[in-house]
Amino acid sequence: MPKDKVINSQSFHDGKVVLYQLENRPKQLWLCRLKVPNGTGYLYRGTGTSDLYEARKFADKLYDEIRLRVMIGEVVTSKNFPKMLAEFEQNYPAEAPSPKRVEDILQFLKNYALPYFSKNKLTELNEVEVTKLFDWRRQNYKRKPPSNTTILAEMSNFKVFADWCYRRGHFKKKVEFDRPSLVESPRSHFNEKDWAKLTRFLREWVKDAKHKSGPILRDRTMMINYVLILANTGIRPGEARTLKWSDIDTFIGDDGKENIVLQVKGKTGPREVVSRTPDVLIYLQRIHELRTKERGGEKPPMSEPIFAHQDGTPVKSFKKGFNALIKEAGVEYDTNGQRRVIYSLRHTYATFRLQEGVNHYVLARNMGTSVKMLENFYGHTNNRAMASELTKTRSKDRKKLPWEEKSATAVSSPDIQSRVHADNE
Incomplete structure (x- = not known):
């Protein structure tokens, strides 16, 4: 009472x-x-x-x-959404494919679903309730109105939570709702002309840095190799952040060529990423050489993040430096007028690989995404172009990585002026 x-x-x-x-x-x-x-x-x-x-x-x-x-089996009492959310936060991380996935889901639930359902009591979760939630979400935001792509991503996050609640008995019926189909515009990437312009600029950028203070030279060395590694592997910035020296491996393919493999932990879980070119090893060597020099000739431990500060802690973001780089290089915007961001390196990788005839399924697995996502954003390619990829077997032969040699001497690497052109293919 x-x-x-x-x-x-x-x-x-x-x-x-x-x-x-x-x-x-x-x-x-x-x-x-x-x-x-x-x-x-x-x-x-x-x-x-x-x-x-x-x-x-x-x-x-x-x-x-x-x-x-x-x-008739309907639930008539209001569900306590905060209690459901607390239970989800405590137990779901053990089931999630990655910590990043947990972070994304909880961010939406706490910022939007929780405030909405504190004002609008939840009796049973169904399509009507979900529609009302996202109608409200479109009108409530912290910085700018959410794009359709953002809404789709948040719907996917909410679906994970709703299905989890159903499995735990919080709802008698599994919630099903349609997500709007969208005609997506191409994501910002570097076309061949601007990529060539950027890589030419990197050579001058390196030259200029040699006459500047130590911190500037270090930041540019790290940035250049960060850009080249992401553009030739398609890994996400968050995956690069957690990449360690122990996550790098090699194997010799059936064609006799050396391949570089990165073990990454992304939002879809751990996966192996085969780099587009073995030159990625050169970019890694440059960073390893830098870290060895900073440590007085001692190699960085295998557990250290590849993209690290001088004290060995991971670099959380290259956003500021990247934005300054592309602005100075004159490639800040793509042909559609969209501002390029670090994620544009991943989109560039996908675009170039598809143009080179890589099969959608093969590429999607390497990138940790779906074929549908590739088709939505990057167009179509010839399905027969990668027939040889689907019939290949992997050799177990493995070469030692440069930093696994017994000698503590830093690996010397070619000057970027002689190597950066290889990325302009």
């Missing part, structure tokens, strides 16, 4: 329905408290009238409706 003082009270149906009036309430309207038949909890409703006879009619009708809904 409410905390306010009750001045009148009437009970019916063996106490399952109670009508009451509260002190200091305008018009002295009757309120109704109804015990859920064969269940737990109460429902509270306002009758909208101060007439006891009309209030009784309202209560009887409500009681009959609730009994019918219970009989």
Whole structure:
């Protein structure tokens, strides 16, 4: 019963329905408290009238409706969304494919789903409730209105939560809802002309850095190799952040060529990424040489992040440096007027690989994405172009990596001026 003082009270149906009036309430309207038949909890409703006879009619009708809904298996009491969210946050990480996936889902649930369902009580999750949630989401944002792509991603995140709640018995029915189909515009990437312009600029950038202070030279060395590695592997910035020296491997393919493999942990879980070119090993060597020099000739431990500060801690973001780089190089915007971002390196990788005839399925697996996503954003390619890829077998032969040699001497690497042109293919 409410905390306010009750001045009148009437009970019916063996106490399952109670009508009451509260002190200091305008018009002295009757309120109704109804015990859920064969269940737990109460429902509270306002009758909208101060007439006891009309209030009784309202209560009887409500009681009959609730009994019918219970009989056909509907859930009539409000779910405690904060408790469901707390349980999800505690248990889902053990089931999730990656910490990044957990972070993305919880960010949406806490920033938007929780505030929405604190104002709009949740009885049963269904398509109507989900539609209302995302209608509200489009009007409520922190910095700018969400794009359709953002809404689709958040719907996927919410679906994971809803399915988890169903498996845990919070909902009797599995929620199903349609996500709007969108005609996506191409994602910002570097075309061949701008990529060539950027790689030519990198040579001058390196030359200029040699005449500057130590920190500038270090930052540019790290940035250049970061750009070349991401553009030739297609890994996500978040995957690069957690990449360690122990995650690098090699194998000799059936064609006799050396291949570089990166073990990454992305939002879709761990996977092997085969780099486009063995030159990626050269870019890694440059970073390894830099770290060995900074450590007084001692090699960095295999557990150290590849993209690390001088103290060995991971570089959290290259965003500021990358934005300055492409602006100075004159390639800040693509041909559609979209501002390029670090993710543009991943999109560049995908675009160039498809143009070179790589099969969608093979490429999707290497990138940790779906064929549908590639088709939506990057167009189509010849399905027969990668027939040889699907019939290859992998050799188990393995060469030692440069930093695995017994000598602690840093691996010397070719000057970027002689190597960067290899990426302009």
